[in-house]
Amino acid sequence: MDNRDADVLIIGGGPTGLALATELTMRGKRVCVVERNERTGVQPRAKTTNVRTMAHMRRWGLVPEVRRRSPLPQGFPRRVLFQHTLFANPIVSFDDSFCASPQRRDEFPEHAEFIPQYVIEGILAEKVASEPLATVMFGWELVSFAEESEGVVARVRGRDGAERELRAPYIIGADGGRSSVRRLLGIEMRGKSNLTTFATLILRIPGLIERNGLPRGLFHFIVRPDAASIIGPLDQGDVWYFSRVAQAEVPTEDILNVARRAIGCEVEIEVLARDNWVVHSLLADGYRKGRAFLAGDACHLHSPFGGHGMNLGIGDAVDLAWKLAAALGGWAGEGLLDSYAVERAQVHKAVIDSATRNVGALSENFADPILGETGPEADAARTAAAAEIRKLKTPEFHSLGLVLGYRYTNSPAIAPPDREGPPLEVSRYVPDATPGHLAPHFWIDETISIYDLFGIGFTLIVGEGQRDVSALVEDVEATGIPLKVLRLDEALIDRHFEAPLVLVRPDQHVAWRGNAIPESRRLIEIMRGERRSQSEPGKSE
Numbered sequence: 001m002d003n004r005d006a007d008v009l010i011i012g013g014g015p016t017g018l019a020l021a022t023e024l025t026m027r028g029k030r031v032c033v034v035e036r037n038e039r040t041g042v043q044p045r046a047k048t049t050n051v052r053t054m055a056h057m058r059r060w061g062l063v064p065e066v067r068r069r070s071p072l073p074q075g076f077p078r079r080v081l082f083q084h085t086l087f088a089n090p091i092v093s094f095d096d097s098f099c100a101s102p103q104r105r106d107e108f109p110e111h112a113e114f115i116p117q118y119v120i121e122g123i124l125a126e127k128v129a130s131e132p133l134a135t136v137m138f139g140w141e142l143v144s145f146a147e148e149s150e151g152v153v154a155r156v157r158g159r160d161g162a163e164r165e166l167r168a169p170y171i172i173g174a175d176g177g178r179s180s181v182r183r184l185l186g187i188e189m190r191g192k193s194n195l196t197t198f199a200t201l202i203l204r205i206p207g208l209i210e211r212n213g214l215p216r217g218l219f220h221f222i223v224r225p226d227a228a229s230i231i232g233p234l235d236q237g238d239v240w241y242f243s244r245v246a247q248a249e250v251p252t253e254d255i256l257n258v259a260r261r262a263i264g265c266e267v268e269i270e271v272l273a274r275d276n277w278v279v280h281s282l283l284a285d286g287y288r289k290g291r292a293f294l295a296g297d298a299c300h301l302h303s304p305f306g307g308h309g310m311n312l313g314i315g316d317a318v319d320l321a322w323k324l325a326a327a328l329g330g331w332a333g334e335g336l337l338d339s340y341a342v343e344r345a346q347v348h349k350a351v352i353d354s355a356t357r358n359v360g361a362l363s364e365n366f367a368d369p370i371l372g373e374t375g376p377e378a379d380a381a382r383t384a385a386a387a388e389i390r391k392l393k394t395p396e397f398h399s400l401g402l403v404l405g406y407r408y409t410n411s412p413a414i415a416p417p418d419r420e421g422p423p424l425e426v427s428r429y430v431p432d433a434t435p436g437h438l439a440p441h442f443w444i445d446e447t448i449s450i451y452d453l454f455g456i457g458f459t460l461i462v463g464e465g466q467r468d469v470s471a472l473v474e475d476v477e478a479t480g481i482p483l484k485v486l487r488l489d490e491a492l493i494d495r496h497f498e499a500p501l502v503l504v505r506p507d508q509h510v511a512w513r514g515n516a517i518p519e520s521r522r523l524i525e526i527m528r529g530e531r532r533s534q535s536e537p538g539k540s541e
């Protein structure tokens, strides 16, 4: 296909599409992003960029920009508060919510960031725009596409009605919940739709953040019965968001009155925008047909409580991009592209379960007038409410187990697990190097993370001066698979990976580990996504 416009057509320039473009261009592939809107970032939506996405931002060299553009100053407490009204003493405080406190931790290289989605999209869009291998077509939408023998041909339409054709070996629908690519592929979403309807008001409230007596936090869950809601700072320039359960027909003025009750004191408020959104719990029937793939909200939709959707889409992009780069580079087995759905669906299901549980316990569920009163009875009610809130809401704000503890099983691009890993628990992360898990993170020194030492392709971690891996490296190189050999102190490798030899994939997941250099053929099969036998945990191949 020499008349191609790109190696990969990406439909949708939201966080998933832009992450795909970033990851693919980094791997030397040409992309064309087709985005219906004239610019990125129209709605505020995501505020939590989690620690997994921040590790990708570190690989992409974008962390300084993300930190610089976060609206929160250094000392701002990264906590979620439950209160009767905005200025009331917190009933419960979830400190270090989402691991967003600016501190160094062993489990990950970058703390999470609180930053509006449109800012993240802007940062990614600038990165993509600076890439000579990327073309971004703002103001163009996908109309249709068809598969040809060596690729796809897509028809796109501009704002002025002009149409043109684009050709590429692959197309990805990163075009959100109402995905045209999904519709054109005839793939259904399964699950529950229209669970709850919310309205978010974007407000300018001058001076509120500096008011004396305001207990500061990322999210304030207000549990006053006539003002049950969530409010919090959104951006620089006194911009706040206010969300509550409300049908689209509820007048903005009515919602604004509730916001005033939730704030509980006189403030000047300007409504900047309104965003109505509906919670679903849906997963696509499939993520691939031939040369077309789905990623991000196009294949999974769930409640935003827990802050996972955008992060999950970025995770999809990372998993899919290196596999497409492998296919384009001629070294992927057919199983590698199929492993995308096998692997990501496992994470999607776990996140959908958790996010659906989170939306089952809203401010309304805890609201009680006594929580705003004084006296021993009210104190006892607050203590009881605090216990209940902690029980139900901890997985929403402390979810490191889900964010880093997810693992890929039964994938043709991962060796069979050599033992059963720790159970997946939403709030508890136990680093583990069983194949399929994320490579355990550790610091090499004050500033260098083990992840910084991984190559852009596969990384074979070997003890310093211990083993001769030259024959294996030669065999791998002959296939065109990018491989870096990383020599580290053997005791260090053993401590973190519980084996002296480890193969890490381009997405930082452990592909294989062992005590002896295996036959080259075995490792190459895994790298190409062609491992056929599906052994049980504990049994070696």
Ligand SMILES: Cc1cc2nc3c(=O)[nH]c(=O)nc-3n(C[C@H](O)[C@H](O)[C@H](O)COP(=O)(O)OP(=O)(O)OC[C@H]3O[C@@H](n4cnc5c(N)ncnc54)[C@H](O)[C@@H]3O)c2cc1C
Pocket: 011, 012, 013, 014, 015, 016, 017, 034, 035, 036, 037, 045, 046, 047, 048, 049, 117, 140, 141, 142, 143, 174, 175, 176, 177, 178, 179, 180, 200, 277, 295, 296, 297, 298, 304, 306, 307, 308, 309, 310, 311, 312, 313
């Ligand atoms: C209130 C709220 C709060 C949230 N908070 C969080 C959070 O804290 N953390 C988190 O991780 N997630 C959060 N989310 C979820 C997050 O917003 C989504 O998961 C994320 O936007 C999905 O990104 P995407 O790129 O897959 O899809 P989208 O953001 O929907 O982007 C799809 C893009 O495709 C374009 N498009 C659609 N059709 C076409 C077409 N035919 N041709 C060309 N372009 C097309 C659209 O214009 C759009 O720009 C929240 C969501 C809501 C509603």
